[in-house]
Structure formats: C-alpha cells, structure tokens
Amino acid sequence: MSECSGSCGSCGVSDCGERTAPAKAAPNKRSTIKHMIGVVSGKGGVGKSLVTSLLASEMRKKGYNVGILDADVTGPSIPKSFGVGKTLSADADGINPAESASGIKVMSVNLMLPQDDLPVAWRGPVVSGVIKQFFDETNWGDIDYLFVDMPPGTSDVFLTVFQSLPVDGIVTVSAPQELVGMIVGKAVNLAKSLEVPVVGLVENMAYFKCDECDKEHHIFGEPQGAEVAERYGIPAVATLPMDPKFARLVDAGKVEEYDVAGALDAIIAKVEEF
Amino acid sequence: MSECSGSCGSCGVSDCGERTAPAKAAPNKRSTIKHMIGVVSGKGGVGKSLVTSLLASEMRKKGYNVGILDADVTGPSIPKSFGVGKTLSADADGINPAESASGIKVMSVNLMLPQDDLPVAWRGPVVSGVIKQFFDETNWGDIDYLFVDMPPGTSDVFLTVFQSLPVDGIVTVSAPQELVGMIVGKAVNLAKSLEVPVVGLVENMAYFKCDECDKEHHIFGEPQGAEVAERYGIPAVATLPMDPKFARLVDAGKVEEYDVAGALDAIIAKVEEF
Numbered sequence: 001m002s003e004c005s006g007s008c009g010s011c012g013v014s015d016c017g018e019r020t021a022p023a024k025a026a027p028n029k030r031s032t033i034k035h036m037i038g039v040v041s042g043k044g045g046v047g048k049s050l051v052t053s054l055l056a057s058e059m060r061k062k063g064y065n066v067g068i069l070d071a072d073v074t075g076p077s078i079p080k081s082f083g084v085g086k087t088l089s090a091d092a093d094g095i096n097p098a099e100s101a102s103g104i105k106v107m108s109v110n111l112m113l114p115q116d117d118l119p120v121a122w123r124g125p126v127v128s129g130v131i132k133q134f135f136d137e138t139n140w141g142d143i144d145y146l147f148v149d150m151p152p153g154t155s156d157v158f159l160t161v162f163q164s165l166p167v168d169g170i171v172t173v174s175a176p177q178e179l180v181g182m183i184v185g186k187a188v189n190l191a192k193s194l195e196v197p198v199v200g201l202v203e204n205m206a207y208f209k210c211d212e213c214d215k216e217h218h219i220f221g222e223p224q225g226a227e228v229a230e231r232y233g234i235p236a237v238a239t240l241p242m243d244p245k246f247a248r249l250v251d252a253g254k255v256e257e258y259d260v261a262g263a264l265d266a267i268i269a270k271v272e273e274f
Numbered sequence: 275m276s277e278c279s280g281s282c283g284s285c286g287v288s289d290c291g292e293r294t295a296p297a298k299a300a301p302n303k304r305s306t307i308k309h310m311i312g313v314v315s316g317k318g319g320v321g322k323s324l325v326t327s328l329l330a331s332e333m334r335k336k337g338y339n340v341g342i343l344d345a346d347v348t349g350p351s352i353p354k355s356f357g358v359g360k361t362l363s364a365d366a367d368g369i370n371p372a373e374s375a376s377g378i379k380v381m382s383v384n385l386m387l388p389q390d391d392l393p394v395a396w397r398g399p400v401v402s403g404v405i406k407q408f409f410d411e412t413n414w415g416d417i418d419y420l421f422v423d424m425p426p427g428t429s430d431v432f433l434t435v436f437q438s439l440p441v442d443g444i445v446t447v448s449a450p451q452e453l454v455g456m457i458v459g460k461a462v463n464l465a466k467s468l469e470v471p472v473v474g475l476v477e478n479m480a481y482f483k484c485d486e487c488d489k490e491h492h493i494f495g496e497p498q499g500a501e502v503a504e505r506y507g508i509p510a511v512a513t514l515p516m517d518p519k520f521a522r523l524v525d526a527g528k529v530e531e532y533d534v535a536g537a538l539d540a541i542i543a544k545v546e547e548f
Contacts, residue, residue, distance in 0.1 A: 043318060043319060043351075044317060044318010044319045044426040045317060045318040045319005045320055045321075045426075045449075046319055047319075077317075117459030117460050117463060118460065118463065123398050123399075123433065124397050124398030124399070125397075125398070152318045152319075152426060159397065175319075176521075177521050177524070177525065185391030186391050186392065189391060189392065208482065208491070208493060210484040210486065210487060210489060210491070211489075211491075212484065212487045212489040213484060213486045213487035213489070215484060215485075215486040215487070217482070217484070217485075217518065218518065219482060219516050219517075219518050219521070220518075220521050221518075221521040221522070221525060242493050243493075244491065244492065244493050244494075244495075247450075247451050247493070247494050247495040248495070250451070251451065251495060
C-alpha cells in the first residue's frame with residue numbers, strides 16, 4: 001500500500017483510498033484502457049470465467065471495444081471459450097493479443113503454451129510478474145472495458161492486480177451453496193480493504209430446469225444472491241441458471257453466441273456508470 | 275529437488291524418483307503418519323473438498339485412523355463440511371486438531387480465524403510455510419491415512435506439498451466438461467514430473483437425475499472420466515452424481531453421513547494398497 005493519506009481523491013496512486021475514477025490508463029504507446037473491471041470469486045468453479053466471457057460479450061454487443069486479460073494463469077480457460085488459438089504475434093512494440101469472432105481482444109498464458117494441458121508451475125512472484133507484463137506489454141489498442149478474469153482465492157495475483165493495476169471495480173461471482181457464499185465473502189472483504197468498489201454479484205448455477213418435466217431444481221441449495229449482496233452492500237445482483245448450453249458453447253469455442261436474455265442488465269448498467 | 279539419483283528406492287528422500295513406499299512419517303513426537311494422499315484438481319469447484327471429505331469418511335467407516343490437512347488456505351471448506359468449530363487448542367507439544375463426529379482429525383486455517391469470512395491474503399511463501407507447520411506441529415496422533423485437500427491450480431502450495439511432504443499418491447478430481455478435463459491434465463502432468471503416482475480419478479458432477487421424471491441430465495457435458503483416466507494412465511476411476519443432498523449435508527456440517535453406495539470402492543482399494 002502507498003503512503004498516500006487517501007484524502008485527496010486525485011493523486012493517481014492506484015490504491016488511493018478515495019479514488020472514484022482512476023485516470024484512463026495508457027499502459028503503452030499503442031494502448032488506452034478507459035475502464036478495468038476485475039471478475040473475482042473467493043472459490044474456484046463457480047463460473048467466474050463464464051461470467052467474464054458473458055459480460056465481455058454483452059458489452060461488445062453494445063458496441064464497446066472490449067478486452068479480456070486472463071489472469072487465471074494456472075487454469076486459463078478464456079481462449080478455449082472464445083475459440084481463439086495460438087494466434088499471438090509480437091513485434092518491437094509488444095505482444096498482439098488474440099481476437100474473438102466478435103472482436104474481443106484476449107490475452108492469456110494459454111495462448112503461449114505449445115500444449116493446452118502443460119502445467120504452469122510458477123510461484124507467486126512469477127505469476128504476478130506475468131500479469132503485469134500482460135497488462136503493460138500487450139498492444140490492446142483503444143479499449144473501453146478491459147475485464148480481468150482473476151484466479152480463485154485471495155493470494156498473490158489478487159493482491160498484485162488490485163495493488164498495481166488501475167482496476168475501477170469488481171464483479172463477484174457466487175453459487176447458491178451457503179458454504180460458497182461464505183468463501184466469496186472473503187474476496188469481498190479483501191476488495192473492500194483494498195478500496196476497490198464491488199459493483200455487482202452474479203449468482204451462477206442458481207437453478208436447473210428439467211427440460212422433460214419443467215421441474216426447477218436447486219441442486220446447490222436455495223438461491224441466496226440477494227441476501228449475500230445485501231450482507232456485503234453490493235448494489236447489483238444477477239442470476240444465471242445451470243444450462244447445458246453453457247458447456248456446449250464453451251467447449252465449441254462459441255461462448256459469444258449465448259443469449260443471456262437480459263439476465264446481466266443490472267450489472268452491466270453499473271459497469272457502464274464508470 | 276534433491277540431488278538423489280532416484281535409483282535406490284530407499285534413501286528416504288521425500289522426492290526420490292523411484293520411491294514406492296515413503297518411510298512412515300513422524301512429524302513430531304506425538305504423531306505417526308503411515309500414509310499421505312493428496313487430493314488435487316487443476317481447476318477449482320469440481321468438488322475436490324467434497325471428494326476429500328467422502329474418501330476420509332469412507333476410510334474412517336472401515337476402521338482406519340484418518341486425518342485431513344486442509345491445504346486450501348485461501349478457501350478452506352473442510353471444517354464447515356464436518357461441522358467442527360473453533361475447537362483448536364495448543365500446548366508445548368503442538369496444536370491439537372479438531373475432531374469430527376466419527377473421529378476424523380481436522381487441521382485447517384479456518385479453525386484459527388475469528389470470523390469465517392475473513393480473507394487470508396497471504397503470498398505464496400507464507401502459505402507454504404503454514405502448510406508445513408500444519409503438518410509438522412499438529413498433534414495428529416497415530417494416523418493410518420492423512421488426506422491433504424489441495425488448493426486448485428498448480429502454484430506454490432502444490433509445489434510445496436509435493437516437494438517437501440511425504441505424499442504417497444494422488445487422487446485427482448474432474449468434472450465432465452472437456453475444458454475442465456484439459457485443466458485437470460495440467461495437474462496430472464505436474465504430479466508426474468514430481469514423481470508422485472496418481473492412483474485414481476473421481477469424475478464428479480457426472481450427471482443429474484430429475485427426481486420428478488427420472489430423466490438423467492449431463493449438465494456439464496458427456497461424462498468422460500474413463501477416457502481422461504486412460505489418456506493419463508490413471509488406474510482407478512469413480513463417478514459421482516450431482517446430488518442436492520451433498521449441499522444439504524455439507525451446509526449442515528454432516529458430510530460424514532452421506533452414503534456413497536460403493537461409488538468410491540475402486541479408488542479406496544488403490545489407496546489401501548499403500
């Protein structure tokens with residue numbers, strides 16, 4: 001943390017206590033990032049990468065220039081979801097990101113590995129260095145919204161991203177199980193201590209509807225997004241079902257084609273306020 | 275890694291290339307650990323903690339002395355699953371672990387926090403130190419099988435546990451989605467490079483059966499455990515359904531009461547071979 005008192009609101013220090021609108025970031029001469037949104041959860045497997053992909057796709061459909069920085073270096077799943085392969089190239093000015101069918105810029109460690117299932121066994125400081133490099137040395141171009149798909153948990157990468165990159169706000173992802181909600185609370189409390197506003201909670205896997213008999217099942221317990229959001233003072237809530245289409249589209253690299261049918265509107269409205 | 279050539283098979287170095295039966299570990303004068311099994315996945319949220327809990331419970335039902343070291347320090351869920359609270363005490367000889375209803379010894383960072391949702395924002399080296407301390411300074415007593423619930427991914431804690439603790443073998447947990455299978459491959463490849471045998475694969479959330487119309491749904495895609503196990507040379511496979519009972523029992527702290535109906539027998543037989 002800096003020694004800034006946090007009272008000026010305009011010193012430009014990225015973790016200044018009172019910043020409400022971080023200065024537009026220009027990580028390199030070919031890139032301008034207007035806004036940066038971190039997608040986090042305290043626990044893995046609640047669908048954080050899916051929510052990142054859907055938020056980015058929805059914003060792109062609205063006409064914004066959108067990028068995704070896949071910071072989940074030990075389990076990167078964004079490239080596969082968008083069907084972007086080993087399309088990275090680099091020149092003297094930096095790394096050129098991959099681009100999805102609809103034009104979303106994607107940067108991920110998996111774009112650099114010769115084989116998808118090779119492990120990346122890097123200790124924390126190395127991971128943190130890679131994330132900073134992804135931000136600083138990618139030719140992002142002009143980006144309105146850069147989404148950062150965070151790894152689960154609250155360790156090194158979490159601290160690095162929120163202490164050193166100009167993140168405007170956080171969207172947190174949860175699943176109904178009470179246990180998971182508790183663990184998400186850890187991430188929310190840490191974000192608050194780092195003075196980054198949490199703008200929305202997406203409750204994923206909230207229910208499953210049988211396509212044979214229409215019965216709605218709460219496989220992971222009763223939905224509780226509204227309650228969790230209230231407990232932690234989060235302004236917007238969205239609900240997503242368990243839908244076999246997600247797995248099919250992600251496996252086919254066509255996550256952009258999913259129609260969220262307005263389910264994320266409340267969150268998107270908050271993101272657009274930045 | 276040590277400088278051991280890996281050819282003797284009996285030098286006692288914990289990461290010796292050819293070890294088939296690591297020496298019984300005595301981390302402190304009050305504890306003897308006969309066997310140590312790591313439960314891993316490359317990706318979070320596939321049910322690794324649930325599988326750890328079920329394996330430990332099944333082994334306990336068979337009469338073994340069982341412990342769980344919850345190494346997922348940034349998202350520890352084992353204490354809640356077993357309904358063990360803040361019951362830790364310490365004396366000059368070390369920390370006394372919590373104990374479940376059926377007598378499973380549990381050690382977890384969540385047992386030390388004043389509030390369940392407080393974040394643990396420790397960088398890698400600190401996390402690694404805590405895990406080693408949990409192993410070395412807990413009064414485990416005589417343990418036949420100590421299960422280590424690993425955090426997702428393949429970073430610091432993964433390296434620490436497999437390089438410095440006497441792990442006999444690994445059980446890996448996957449979900450049907452092709453994507454998740456790919457990420458699990460990362461963990462399996464890393465374990466192989468560290469010379470720790472992978473004894474079993476549990477395919478969790480393989481299907482969901484509607485209790486109204488009996489239709490079986492593959493929400494996360496077609497099951498593929500057998501194929502993944504064959505691809506990576508894993509000898510035993512088990513399949514678990516999505517079952518609302520899991521969430522209910524875990525939330526109630528009664529995971530030990532779940533009846534796996536023999537689903538884990540193949541894996542347990544392999545674990546008993548150690």
